[in-house]
Amino acid sequence: MKLEEMTWYEVQTHLQESRGIILPTGSVEQHGPLGLIGTDSICAREIAWAAAERCSAIVAPEISYSPAPFNMSFPGTVSLTPAVFESVVRDVLTSLAHHGFERIYILNGHGANLSILRDLEESFQQMVRVKSWWDFKPVNILRDQFYGDWEGMHATPSEIAITQDTHRIVRIDDLAPPEKLSPDYIAAHAGDKHGPPDAHRESFPDGRVGSHSGLAKAEHGKKLLKAAAHAVAEDCLSFFE
Ligand code: NI
Numbered sequence: 001m002k003l004e005e006m007t008w009y010e011v012q013t014h015l016q017e018s019r020g021i022i023l024p025t026g027s028v029e030q031h032g033p034l035g036l037i038g039t040d041s042i043c044a045r046e047i048a049w050a051a052a053e054r055c056s057a058i059v060a061p062e063i064s065y066s067p068a069p070f071n072m073s074f075p076g077t078v079s080l081t082p083a084v085f086e087s088v089v090r091d092v093l094t095s096l097a098h099h100g101f102e103r104i105y106i107l108n109g110h111g112a113n114l115s116i117l118r119d120l121e122e123s124f125q126q127m128v129r130v131k132s133w134w135d136f137k138p139v140n141i142l143r144d145q146f147y148g149d150w151e152g153m154h155a156t157p158s159e160i161a162i163t164q165d166t167h168r169i170v171r172i173d174d175l176a177p178p179e180k181l182s183p184d185y186i187a188a189h190a191g192d193k194h195g196p197p198d199a200h201r202e203s204f205p206d207g208r209v210g211s212h213s214g215l216a217k218a219e220h221g222k223k224l225l226k227a228a229a230h231a232v233a234e235d236c237l238s239f240f241e
Contacts, residue, residue: 001014001052001056001057001058001059002049002058002059002061003021003058003059003060003061004061006058011058011099014058015099015100015101018056018057018058018240019100019101019102019103019240020057020058020101020102020103020104020105020236020239020240021057021058021059021060021096021101021103021104021105022048022051022052022057022058022059022060022104022105022106022107022232022236023059023060023062023063023092023093023096023104023105023106023107024041024044024045024047024048024059024060024062024063024106024107024108024109025041025044025062025063025066025089025106025107025108025109025110025113025117026038026039026040026041026042026043026044026045026062026063026064026066026108026109026110026113027039027040027041027064027065027066027068027109027110027112027113028041028064028065028066028068028076028077028078029068029071029074029076029077029078029079029110030071030074030075030076030077030155030207031154031155031159031160031207031213032154032155032160032206032207032208032211032213033170033172033175033206033207033208033213034155034160034170034171034172034175034213034214034216035155035159035160035163035170035207035213036163036167036168036170037076037077038064038163039109039155039159039160039163040064040109040110040159041062041064041109041110042109042162042163042166042167043109043133043159043162043163044062044107044108044109044110044133045059045062046162046166046225047107047133047162047225047228047229047232048062048107048232050225050226050228050229051107051228051229051230051232051233051236052233053229054229054230054233055233055234055236055237055240057105057233057236057240060092060096063085063088063089063092065078065080065085065088066079066080066085066110066112066113067079067080067081067082067085067112067113067116068110068112068192069197070192070194070195070196070197070200071197071200071207072197073197073198073200073201074201074207082116085113085116086116086119086120089106089116089117089120090120093120093124093127093128097124097127102127103127103129103239103240104124104127104128104129105128105129105131105232105235105236105239105240106121106128106129106130106131107131107132107133107232108130108131108132108133109132109133109159110192111132111190111191111192112191112192114130114132114191115191117130118130129235129239131232131235133228133232134158134228136227136228136231136232136235137231138227138230138231139224139227139228139231142158142220142223142224142227143156143158143224146158146161146215146217146220146224147212147215149180150177150211150212150215151211152178152181152208152209152210152211152212153181153186153189153192153209153210153211154192154204154207154208154209154210154211155207155208155209155211155213156211156213157211157212157213157214157215157216157220158216158220158221158224160213160216160221161216161217161218161220161221161224162221162224162225163221164216164217164218164221165218165219165221165222165225166221166225169218172214175214177212177214178204178206178208178209178210178211178212179204179210180210181209181210185210186210189209194209
């Protein structure tokens with residue numbers, strides 16, 4: 001069930017049976033030449049919707065606007081300062097808690113959200129659980145099987161495959177693979193810690209960071225979405241109990 005498509009009577013009735021809700025978080029940012037601007041938000045909410053069907057949960061409208069400063073040299077990216085994002089998420093959590101949602105499961109789709117979400121998870125204690133959709137073993141087995149090292153760090157073929165299944169496929173003929181990342185680069189930039197926007201665009205001119213998005217296939221996306229939804233539903237059920 002989607003919160004925005006329910007009446008308050010229905011929410012009140014649901015709360016008598018379950019105190020859990022899923023809140024997806026994503027981003028509004030460039031995802032390379034083949035990736036949609038809303039890739040992170042689309043992945044998080046589509047997986048949340050599919051998971052919710054399996055465990056009869058409510059899904060709140062996703063929080064798309066978030067920090068993505070390093071992508072600001074690419075048109076279409078919108079970036080919040082970390083403090084604003086923190087306040088928005090905090091107010092959403094506080095509102096949901098006010099109505100009796102005592103278990104709020106944040107399903108994240110954007111690496112740069114994580115450090116802020118983890119701090120909130122700590123401050124709301126047992127009320128909030130934060131997971132990214134790629135945290136689950138069955139999902140990672142598929143990512144590795146489909147793409148191996150070419151998954152890379154940004155505009156990953158796995159996230160683009162999911163949007164190909166749920167939305168549309170962008171095709172560009174003769175798009176070469178991106179530059180392969182060194183293990184040192186990956187270690188130093190984990191959690192989407194990239195440099196200033198102009199330097200970032202200079203280093204990664206088409207926006208892909210080591211990710212060979214051209215390997216994405218809608219049929220992979222369907223399998224990834226299913227595996228992630230299954231894992232998230234199980235995790236939600238244990239958290240909501
Ligand atoms: Ni992404």
